[in-house]
Amino acid sequence: MTAELARGQNHPLSQARLEIRVSAGTPIVASATLGDENGKVHGVDWVAHPGAPVLPGLEVSKQAAAGHRLAVDLGAVPEAVHRVSVLLALPIGVGGPVRFGAVAAPFIAVTGLDGTEVASYTITGLDAESAVVALELYRRQGAWKVRAVGQGYAGGLAELLTDQGLPEAGRLAGGINDAVAQGLARSVQAPPQRTADGDRTRQTAAPAPGPDQSGPAPQAGSTPQGAPGPVPPHPTSPYGAPGPQPGYPAGPAPADPSTVTQPATPTAGGPVDYSHPRRQTGAPPSPPPTAPQARPGQPAQPVAGDANGWSMDERLYNQIWGMFEDLARNTAAYRSAVDFAESRMEKELDQALSDPRNRIGGQSDAAREVARGKHAQLVDQARASLDRDLAQLSAEAEVVEPALPPAFARWDNPVWHGYRVPMEIPMALRLGDLYLPESELLRIPMLVRLPLERGLWIDSGQGGLLDESFADSHELRRLALDTAVALAARLLAVYPTGEFGVHVIDPAGSGVQAFAPLVQTGVLATPPAPGAAGVADVLARLTQRVDLVQMAVRGGVPDSLPPGLDTAEQLLIVHDFPHGFDDRAVTQLRYLADEGPAVGVHLMMVADREEAAAYGPLLDPLWRSLLRLTPVPDDHLADPWVGHAWTYEPALVPSGSQVLQQVLARVAEARTRHR
Incomplete structure (x- = not known):
């Protein structure tokens, strides 16, 4: 069974010979470092990169590409090596993107030599970073595990390698970038975009740029939940991640804001891909249900399971993740618009009060009223847009909630009255609900993947609780x-x-x-x-x-366990x-x-x-x-x-x-x- 990891989660490795597959929407450079028991890289001969792609037990690609396959033989790495870190970086000086926040989230999978996935990780939450430690294989008490890291560096490879204790980090990073720029590590074209019938497009909101803005506000990086960890979820994923892994969505993970694998983060306003990331085996997933045809000018009618997946549970899981992401981005757009309206009002008030001519008579009061009127108009427009989005999400939630299986459903869902003991483990479990202050009536299920990757702590203390009525x-x-x-x-x-x-x-x-x-x-x-x-x-x-x-x-x-x-x-x-x-x-x-x-x-x-x-x-x-x-x-x-x-x-x-x-x-x- 494939372990879909969220940031910080680990998974045991039962095979020594592995392949690490990387998929990205743009050419990237894949490298790897060998570290001792403290994670320190002792020299340039402990780094595999396009200019020197082979080390004992490790081989990386010789070129910058949108897809990579790294070969690893854990049985052949030196005894002094306790950690193998996989590094991804955007090439510098070749005219491509300069930050991961401008491209689709990279996907990385650890597979056996037969192509069977062992673990996978979608690296979400990156923004200004141009290099990232994607994951690491580490030795603990004689056994190897894989951990999803997702640690980004705005300073690029030089900062990343310096953080790993490499004294020659700047020179080595420059040599790698020069090799890529000169064509010693040739970049290849990104794979063609998937056809529309394989993706689901959701409306995603981005803050509308105002007169003093050149574009949408940058997104914040992933915040561990409390985690969900929303999550997700974290939400620590809110979900570990989550959600939301809601650890949620993290999460839902986060989705882990706790510990669940998160869908790839699209650029603002673009499509969200809800298909299973790089699924290799099995029959093709059944298409999601078709929504009833909407009247001209009216939003499409929501349908439960309106997302790609290999089963109805997986489609519902991905749909909940999509709702969580939509609500997060729509609320971010609203908050950005309100912040802009307030900053513009303050600027106009300062300008009006600094002009001596406005201090005569009632001109200053008139200027204040004009500035406040513009502020109210902008806030009302932003709220109307948010309310429209919330109405669509609420309609979707009303359709999705009754269709959920027991593992995803609230206790008051009628599905529990027809409960039967299942024959197999579900993909996720509902730990509760998540909501934001702007939309307290809209609840998003907080789902975490099973089996649990993190323990749970039910806090019986009073510190920081919102509900002050529980003084007892x-x-x-x-x-x-x-x-x-x-x-x-x-x-x-x-x-x-x-x-x-x-x-x-x-x-x-x-x-x-x-x-x-x-x-x-x-x-x-x-x-x-x-x-x-x-x-x-x-x-x-x-x-x-x-x-x-x-x-x-x-x-x-494993057969040697006591009977x-x-x-x-x-x-x-x-x-x-x-x-x-x-x-x-x-x-x-x-x-x-x-x-x-x-x-x-x-x-x-x-x-x-x-x-x-x-x-x-x-x-x-x-x-x-x-x-x-x-x-x-x-x-x-x-x-x-x-x-x-x-x-x-x-x-x-x-x-x-x-x-x-x-x-x-x-x-x-x-x-x-x-x-």
């Missing part, structure tokens, strides 16, 4: 636990029978009432663990599971942290957060960060590695396009509804039959 810390903790149980129930419901287990650590037993639906239906792998002894026992068992699976994977002998080992995905819910945790338990918890997701052990913390302040900065990496969610609305997620602060709203079960208990009962019943 006990009520906030209760809502945090309800959020955790609702998310755990979703995960149990969307996995096939026997492929997902949930463990609970509740040292003080204060979560008995909240965990009752999980306990009473019998869907927990083991009863909630009380006290310090229970904490130690659960952490020891899950740590041992991670160690055993890691050793089997690294040794290439009684549960190889299903596992979720550990930790409540009342750090109560009941000693230093050893904290170390094990950090280990599970870092190493667990890659081998199917996931972490969900229900905690207040301030209560763990006694550990000092020791736990900072733990909190940063988790996707922060809140039990009440909070604007802590950022999208990867323009960096809006999106408000996250948790996916709670409606008050008085029994849908969660009904779904868990069916999960338990399916498990009983499975045994």
